[in-house]
Amino acid sequence: MxxxxxxxxxxxxxxxxxxxxxxxxxxxxxxxxxxxxxxxxxxxxxxxxxxxxxxxxxxxxxxxxxxxxxxxxxxxxxxxxxxxxxxxxxxxxxxxxxxxxxxxxxxxxxxxxxxxxxxxxxxxxxxxxxxxxxFRKPSTGEPCVIIGATNKTLQLLKGFASGYASYYPQYIVDPRKDSIGTTCGDFLVASMDELKKYPAEGITTAIISKKLSPAELDALHSKLNEYGYKKIKLFSLLGDDANIKDISIEDLLARKPKDLDSSVIKEFIGGKVVMITGAGGTIGSELSRLCLAFGAKQLVLVEHSEYNLYAINEALGANERCKLALVNVTQLDSLERVFNRYRPQIVLHAAAYKHVPLCEFNPKEAVRNNILGTKNVVDLAKKYAALRMVLISTDKAVRPTNVMGASKRVCELYALNSGDERTDVVAVRFGNVLGSSGSVIPKFKAQIAANKPLSVTHPDITRYFMLVSEACQLVLQAASIARGGELFVLDMGKPVKIADLAQKMLLLSGKEELGIEYVGLRPGEKLYEELLVDENDKQTKFESIFVTHSEAVDVGILDGQIKKLLDAKPEQIVEILKEIVPEFNHNNKG
Incomplete structure (x- = not known):
């Protein structure tokens, strides 16, 4: 046709x-x-x-x-x-x-x-x-008001006229004083104050075509709901693609670091052999995409899940630069064969068990995967003279209250004290990424789809969030300025109250009647995550990246403690972790 x-x-x-x-x-x-x-x-x-x-x-x-x-x-x-x-x-x-x-x-x-x-x-x-x-204004479709007198709005009006979407624009408003009273596509631009009047005329759909920060979008969304708008849409114009979509929770929570520098990352990654462990996970997948985009000569994807490795390879278009290694990082011999074959220049270690309750119930496996896996990757990176080894860490390693956080703190201690004259070893610590597997947002989306109340552990629980794409770019940016032994911390902004997040997601989905169900803190779970950045941290040349203090330890002694930990019975692991990480205050009750 x-x-x-x-x-x-x-x-x-x-x-x-x-x-x-x-x-x-x-x-x-x-x-x-x-x-x-x-x-x-x-x-x-x-x-x-x-x-x-x-x-x-x-x-x-x-x-x-x-x-x-x-x-x-x-x-x-x-x-x-x-x-x-x-x-x-x-x-x-x-x-x-x-x-x-x-x-x-x-x-x-x-x-x-x-x-x-x-x-x-x-x-x-x-x-x-x-x-x-x-000249032909649409007279059929759903009446709406457009927010923003912009070039995108002109595109939108032309789209409506040609039948792109079944909306009938009645008014255009704009927050800028110099735009009020001008015309945009034969519409007289009104002030934002007029928005409160339109629902009384039967106009309950608003389409936002102006670029707003997540905070501004959140505030506007709240106002529009208060005024009585039932449908609030975003119009985006990316390349040749135009799209009118519902506002997502990611649109409201996303942070947009202003200091992302693609040229620095390209210089760091371009033309090098890069190994990524945990390449099929949320963070590993995004790192893989970025490294390919920034010109890695070869990408070695290490993943222990067959499906995840298949999925990331398909997502990258089965690119010939990608080499697939179905290997568990705890298997030293198998992992060494991969290092020996590809000789990576940059190693990004994202493989880890990150789910707090599962690590609490399976401490032996958490310690083995996280600590032994990290030790193997660090040791082999040094043995095969990688230029830089980067450990992806977590805010849960700050004064940990759970086995997962304590195990990641041990990983930090081992990595940051293991570099030599040939290999720079660094760690980058950040909070939750929006939409990662096992995180709260996909869980809430699934509960909403099933028409179930949203499960929140505590009314006051808070967490830090960042888009995975932006977090991973900052990881690579931090790694590019490393000199070895640094513990970099990403500025995650302000913490988000999970109950408010749940309420906002219900509002966005139009299912406020589902409500919230408080189920209590889980074993090992913190009510508040520690501040990622404090006054003692030093800012780098990038305002979103800080360097924090990490104590020096004797790697020989730590090596013996790790061996003891790996040989221990599950019920002994918490006590040995406390010996290695004195600030570990285990909350096993929830």
């Missing part, structure tokens, strides 16, 4: 242009001779018309003009037409002077007159439908 439409459009434009080119030649001569063309010039006119027709059709086809739909005709296409017309005129002029006798008698001024007429007629034809669409 789409192919048939394209063919019909192409045929229409080709035949229309043939008529335009032939009639333009005739009118050019007609104008040149004031409406009475002498008979002796008729032969030259026919030759001129035929040659210009061939030239114009060739240039129009080669420049892609016949592939452009009515609604996309714009300045770029107009520029192509101008260039085509100029080139055709120049080529014909050259032909005329070479074959002068063939065309005589011939008035040379008609070449310019023809170019102007044909250009005007082609432009009028192609813009005619857009003019009609722009």
């Amino acid at each position: 789409i192919k048939a439409t394209k063919t019909k459009r192409t045929i229409f434009f080709v035949f229309s242009d043939i008529l335009i080119f032939l009639s333009s030649a005739y009118f050019a001569f007609l104008l040149r001779f004031s409406g009475d063309i002498p008979y002796i010039f008729i032969s030259g006119m026919i030759k001129f018309a035929f040659i210009m027709l061939i030239l114009e059709l060739i240039f129009a086809y080669k420049s892609g003009l016949y592939k452009v739909p009515w609604r996309f005709f714009g300045l770029r296409e107009a520029r192509k037409m101008l260039i085509n017309s100029a080139l055709c005129a120049l080529i014909f002029t050259g032909i005329f002077f070479i074959f002068y006798d063939f065309f005589e008698p011939f008035p040379r001024s008609v070449i310019l007159i023809y170019a102007l007429i044909s250009l005007l007629l082609m432009g009028v034809l192609r813009i005619s439908k857009r003019v009609l669409l722009d």
